[in-house]
Amino acid sequence: MNRLDVFFFLFLVVFFLWFGLSAYVVLNRLLHDFRVRALCKAQTGLGASTALTRLSPERSRALHGILARLPRRVIYRITADVSQPQWVSQALSAQILSRWGLPRVLKEAAGQDGGSDRWRRISALSVLTRIHNPRIHELLRQALAEKDRNIAAAAVVLLGKLQDEKAAEILILALREEWYTPSRIATQLDNFATPVAKLLLPLLVDPQPHMRYWAVALLSRYRGFDYLAALLALLVGDPDASVRKAVAQTLGIIGGREAVSGALKLLDDPVDFVRANAARALGNLAQVKLAGSVTPLLADREWRVRLAAREALVDMGPAVRHDVTAQLTSPDDFARDGAAEVLMAIQSPRVRKQLTGAPQWNYRPLTRTSIGKTRRKVEGEVKDSLPRFGFDLSNSKFS
Amino acid sequence: MTMASGWLPIFVEVTFFVCLIYMGLLFAFIVAMLIFSSIESRYRSRQQEVEDYEGLVRSRYMVPVSIIACAYNEEVMVLVSVASLLSQNYPEFELILVDDGSTDATLSLLQREYDLQPGEYFYRDIVPCKPVRAIYRSRKDPRLVVVHKENAGNHADALNCGINFARYPYFCSVDGDTVYLPNALLKAMSLVATDPAAVVGVASFFGVSRAPEFDERGTDGGRTVDRHLLSNFQHLDLMRSFVAYRLAYSRLGCMLCNPGAFAIWRRDVILEVGGFSNGFSSEDIEMTFRIHEKFRREKRPYRILSLPDMVARTEGPDSVSALVRQRTRWQKGMLETVWHYRYMLFRPRYGTVGMIGVPYVVIFEALGPLMLALSFVSLGFAIWAQLYDWPLYLVMMEIVIFAGAIPTTVAISLHDAAYRDYSLRDIIRMLLLGPLDLFLYRPIIIYAELRGTWQFLRGDRAWDKFERNVRLANGKKAALAP
Numbered sequence: 001m002n003r004l005d006v007f008f009f010l011f012l013v014v015f016f017l018w019f020g021l022s023a024y025v026v027l028n029r030l031l032h033d034f035r036v037r038a039l040c041k042a043q044t045g046l047g048a049s050t051a052l053t054r055l056s057p058e059r060s061r062a063l064h065g066i067l068a069r070l071p072r073r074v075i076y077r078i079t080a081d082v083s084q085p086q087w088v089s090q091a092l093s094a095q096i097l098s099r100w101g102l103p104r105v106l107k108e109a110a111g112q113d114g115g116s117d118r119w120r121r122i123s124a125l126s127v128l129t130r131i132h133n134p135r136i137h138e139l140l141r142q143a144l145a146e147k148d149r150n151i152a153a154a155a156v157v158l159l160g161k162l163q164d165e166k167a168a169e170i171l172i173l174a175l176r177e178e179w180y181t182p183s184r185i186a187t188q189l190d191n192f193a194t195p196v197a198k199l200l201l202p203l204l205v206d207p208q209p210h211m212r213y214w215a216v217a218l219l220s221r222y223r224g225f226d227y228l229a230a231l232l233a234l235l236v237g238d239p240d241a242s243v244r245k246a247v248a249q250t251l252g253i254i255g256g257r258e259a260v261s262g263a264l265k266l267l268d269d270p271v272d273f274v275r276a277n278a279a280r281a282l283g284n285l286a287q288v289k290l291a292g293s294v295t296p297l298l299a300d301r302e303w304r305v306r307l308a309a310r311e312a313l314v315d316m317g318p319a320v321r322h323d324v325t326a327q328l329t330s331p332d333d334f335a336r337d338g339a340a341e342v343l344m345a346i347q348s349p350r351v352r353k354q355l356t357g358a359p360q361w362n363y364r365p366l367t368r369t370s371i372g373k374t375r376r377k378v379e380g381e382v383k384d385s386l387p388r389f390g391f392d393l394s395n396s397k398f399s
Numbered sequence: 400m401t402m403a404s405g406w407l408p409i410f411v412e413v414t415f416f417v418c419l420i421y422m423g424l425l426f427a428f429i430v431a432m433l434i435f436s437s438i439e440s441r442y443r444s445r446q447q448e449v450e451d452y453e454g455l456v457r458s459r460y461m462v463p464v465s466i467i468a469c470a471y472n473e474e475v476m477v478l479v480s481v482a483s484l485l486s487q488n489y490p491e492f493e494l495i496l497v498d499d500g501s502t503d504a505t506l507s508l509l510q511r512e513y514d515l516q517p518g519e520y521f522y523r524d525i526v527p528c529k530p531v532r533a534i535y536r537s538r539k540d541p542r543l544v545v546v547h548k549e550n551a552g553n554h555a556d557a558l559n560c561g562i563n564f565a566r567y568p569y570f571c572s573v574d575g576d577t578v579y580l581p582n583a584l585l586k587a588m589s590l591v592a593t594d595p596a597a598v599v600g601v602a603s604f605f606g607v608s609r610a611p612e613f614d615e616r617g618t619d620g621g622r623t624v625d626r627h628l629l630s631n632f633q634h635l636d637l638m639r640s641f642v643a644y645r646l647a648y649s650r651l652g653c654m655l656c657n658p659g660a661f662a663i664w665r666r667d668v669i670l671e672v673g674g675f676s677n678g679f680s681s682e683d684i685e686m687t688f689r690i691h692e693k694f695r696r697e698k699r700p701y702r703i704l705s706l707p708d709m710v711a712r713t714e715g716p717d718s719v720s721a722l723v724r725q726r727t728r729w730q731k732g733m734l735e736t737v738w739h740y741r742y743m744l745f746r747p748r749y750g751t752v753g754m755i756g757v758p759y760v761v762i763f764e765a766l767g768p769l770m771l772a773l774s775f776v777s778l779g780f781a782i783w784a785q786l787y788d789w790p791l792y793l794v795m796m797e798i799v800i801f802a803g804a805i806p807t808t809v810a811i812s813l814h815d816a817a818y819r820d821y822s823l824r825d826i827i828r829m830l831l832l833g834p835l836d837l838f839l840y841r842p843i844i845i846y847a848e849l850r851g852t853w854q855f856l857r858g859d860r861a862w863d864k865f866e867r868n869v870r871l872a873n874g875k876k877a878a879l880a881p
Binding site: 126150157183 | 459519
């Protein structure tokens with residue numbers, strides 16, 4: 001063979017490789033489109049998203065006839081896909097169980113099928129979750145404890161779908177054992193439709209700080225729960241700063257007398273992010289009468305606390321004007337700058353919106369003219385008072 | 400007339416074999432990368448299928464993100480871009496738009512559309528940047544803050560300014576000329592949320608269009624590609640880069656460019672390395688190199704990931720001259736960075752970055768244009784001296800054409816297998832464009848790369864931004880027909 005022959009042979013190899021790959025892409029797509037059309041046809045025949053269990057035997061047979069033509073790999077893959085409509089997942093789960101049998105699916109879900117395909121295991125777990133198999137909780141617990149993060153991630157999502165107390169218990173166990181990223185586990189617990197507060201409350205006295213933290217954070221959903229604020233207020237003296245921070249955040253959400261007193265105590269916390277969150281909590285609760293307790297934080301040594309104090313005062317609304325104006329004479333530069341920023345911000349339309357959106361006020365409703373007048377008055381007062389306190393608007397620089 | 404005597408035949412023969420070995424090495428490397436990319440693409444798409452995105456959108460525990468959009472004279476695109484960013488399907492984020500001293504209507508358009516209120520807002524001068532002239536917050540959407548600053552002539556300065564205003568632990572650097580898909584942030588941040596301690600950066604694929612503000616959907620609801628040939632080639636180029644190569648680098652832990660059009664970074668890491676440097680033409684490549692260098696040297700765990708998802712459509716130049724300017728800058732930026740970090744080359748202490756990533760960039764991207772120039776010179780000599788074996792040359796040319804089209808085909812295959820979003824007609828169009836790349840697109844890129852190399856050697860540091868594509872006043876896309 002001369003050089004030309006060698007290169008011609010190489011050309012043929014490369015060309016057929018390109019052609020073969022291109023043909024594969026097109027054929028694969030055609031096959032996919034065909035399957036999608038078949039599934040759409042099945043859906044149309046079924047009358048939208050009717051559950052498989054409610055199908056007439058005739059329709060059910062027709063659907064299974066279509067699904068029976070799909071290869072195992074495809075069926076398993078679609079079954080695990082959480083974005084698929086409910087009826088597709090149900091139909092495919094039924095298909096898997098009828099074609100390959102429950103014992104095999106259980107083995108796959110337990111990772112005892114001899115193969116090492118994590119995705120097949122996840123599909124098997126999805127099937128068993130959908131049919132609420134009695135062994136599913138134990139299988140998901142095992143999966144969650146796996147070192148493979150993909151299997152653990154899928155187990156967290158599937159436990160979230162089960163929505164029962166046993167699933168919540170396993171998720172809490174996973175939080176304790178740190179089997180998976182805590183925020184992802186907390187996301188599932190937070191989205192539980194059934195209340196899990198009674199599982200979380202004992203964790204408030206857990207010896208592990210991260211468990212107390214998550215208990216406090218997750219309890220913020222249970223606003224109407226009796227004595228919750230009082231219980232949380234007890235944790236303002238927790239030795240762990242992250243727990244105290246969570247307490248401040250949760251108190252800011254649930255509100256109430258105990259919440260206010262708890263947040264007030266945390267304003268003096270030695271840790272900066274706890275003080276910042278306490279200030280924000282008071283801002284959330286819009287406790288105007290406590291503005292005087294927040295304004296000293298405008299001169300805090302930590303920037304994040306100063307920022308939080310500014311935002312909290314702005315959230316409290318225009319009524320903080322008196323307390324904030326007093327800070328304009330503060331010897332501290334940060335306090336003066338912060339006060340000026342707050343005073344400018346509280347004339348914002350957000351405040352106007354707040355005023356107009358207060359239907360429970362039993363005095364004469366505010367009109368657009370009266371709001372305008374009030375705003376102009378406040379604006380005039382602030383603008384007048386700023387230079388009097390030696391504050392030059394044109395050269396103002398914050399922080 | 401035969402000149403086949405003396406040094407010329409030897410030169411031609413040696414050059415021929417050098418180029419052959421070079422091409423062989425390149426194709427071997429590409430094949431290896433395609434295998435890794437296929438594994439990674441399959442892995443990521445399976446991972447996404449079992450991800451509970453609905454739950455994440457409602458979650459109170461997702462990491463909040465500061466989106467930093469830099470805009471300089473972006474009056475054509477800025478409103479569409481901002482609207483797409485504010486429509487992100489993500490629980491908590493803020494959008495900091497840094498107007499880098501625009502001289503057109505960028506700022507006034509934003510003021511009008513978003514009812515911007517000027518004011519003094521708290522920020523910290525942590526990383527250096529040009530002075531801020533004014534700060535605005537939107538009355539319509541309080542998540543939007545517009546910072547108007549003095550122009551510094553580079554993207555890094557605007558990014559640094561945005562970082563000073565950013566309040567959240569992660570930020571996403573985006574461009575003011577790009578339209579983002581609603582789940583862009585969610586898809587990228589879901590990876591961060593899984594392992595926030597290790598993931599310091601995330602990139603994702605973005606497509607190219609002449610007018611990204613138009614949603615390109617066909618009658619069947621599938622995504623369509625731009626009908627403009629140059630845009631098609633650019634789109635395929637990016638698809639190849641992100642889907643066929645960067646996924647492999649991501650898997651191997653040596654992804655060397657987290658591109659500015661969509662790059663998620665952990666804020667504390669960027670502050671730790673001192674913010675973006677304005678001493679380079681491409682600050683995004685340099686930052687990625689810098690983080691690799693630091694973390695590898697200090698033996699700290701970290702990951703910079705690339706995702707196969709298409710998260711955005713950016714405006715690509717629709718004229719050859721504009722494309723040349725853009726690619727010249729990219730090449731120059733890459734060379735500046737590689738030269739600066741040349742000590743990482745083949746150094747085992749830098750792991751896969753030093754042993755795979757940097758060598759690839761140096762051998763095949765930095766030296767690629769020079770090898771091509773050498774082959775053209777050799778070809779010229781060979782033709783002039785009648786040394787060339789034309790049948791052999793044509794066969795080799797065919798090999799290069801189809802071998803060069805294989806990465807494109809693999810990229811299309813991986814994208815389609817994962818997302819099935821393009822119509823079959825567009826897939827066929829893209830597949831057929833693959834072999835034409837060498838004739839219709841590659842010469843432009845080679846010219847731009849040679850120009851970029853020349854500018855780098857001359858020490859030219861100018862930041863050359865391409866002019867926006869022309870639109871009619873009524874905004875009709877038809878106006879863009881070639």
